[in-house]
Each structure stands twice: as structure tokens, then as C-alpha cells.
Amino acid sequence: MKTIDTRFGEVEYDPSNVLHFPEGLIGLDQLKHFLVMPNKKDGPLFWIQSVDDPAFAFVVTDPTQFFFDYLVVPDTKEREKLGIDENGACFILAIVSISPEKKISLNLSGPLLYAPETNRGLQVILEDARYSTQTPLPEIEKK
């Protein structure tokens, strides 16, 4: 077991549970190793803690729970980087941000691909005008 000092306090982790992002995040290529923090509450949000920079942690969610038609399919090159073949499972995660008014939005133009088989991840850029780095959650109809 190893430990790092984070905003969650001292975190002990098993190096074999570390998610590996071989290219880091976009513009932050020094951040290659992450931990999924255990959640205190059930829910769709998860803390991801950087191992390389203990001050860096962010929140992700499964965007398809909120945007039903959101689809990201990794291409051959991306599958190669994730270490999976065309049958390997690949999940899509979106980075969640919170405004000072406590409204949350999802970064749908820079999603993360995650391959559970290899524990590897990759941030990709979608140049699709429908998606923004701060896409607000769709409004829910109030009955």
C-alpha cells in the first residue's frame, strides 16, 4: 500500500488499483495516475484523485444517464492506447464542474474513455458544436 496527502486527508491506496492515463489529461500531460475515491453516498458522482498531484481532484459521472443520445465510440488508435481490441469494453465518463451557484455542468466536448480491462483511460476531444465544456444538465420537467 502507498499513501498520498490530499484534500480528503491521507489516502492509502493499492498501486494495482491506479487508473493509468498514458497521455495524461489534455494540457495536463503530467497527470497520468488517478484513484477513484470511495463514495460516502450512493449516487452518480465520483471523485477522481490525481496521484501525481495530490492537490488535483475532479468529479466524473456517466453522461449517458443525463444525455441519452450522447455517444462516443473510440477509434482504432484510441483503442490501441487503451490496450483493448474491438470487443473490449470502454466506458465514457464526463468531467463535472460546479458553478458558484451550485449548478452543475458536464464537459461533453472533452470526455474520458475508460477501459476496465486494462484500467487505462484517455481524454478525447470532440469537435462537435452541440457539445460544450460546460453543458448544463437538461432541465427536468416539474409535475
Next chain:
Amino acid sequence: MLVLTRKPGEGIVIGDNIIIKIIEMKSGGVRIGIDAPKDTKIYRHEVYERIHQENIDAAAGWDLNDLDILSDKLADRTSKK
């Protein structure tokens, strides 16, 4: 920054395997062709910068308690679908 003047049809070679060509100039824009190895990541600069900045901002905005509060709200919401 290295600044070079090129005309349409001319190009630049970067390293051993990247070629950038000026295709044409049209209505204030410059069309550029790029030949590079498949694994070279190529993005429009402003798109790349936006995602870089959002990665930093998204990590900075959270308070530890926010997640618990929002988890309750969202759990309710996702279970309804």
C-alpha cells in the same frame, strides 16, 4: 516563435514526418493541409485550450461537501428514468 512566410501551394516540414501545406486563402481564412503520423494529435488551438482550461477549472470549483449534497439530488433524478 518562428515565423515564416508561405504562399498557397507551399509548405513546411516539421521533424521527419510532419508536413504542413497552405492549400488556399479564402474570405479571410487560410486552409491548411497536414500530413502527420496517425498517432499525432492535432486539434484546433482554441478547442484544445478550452478543454485544458476546463480541466483546471473543473478541479478547482469543488467543495468536499458539494458532492454529498448533489449526489442526493442526482440519485433521485437518475433513478426516475
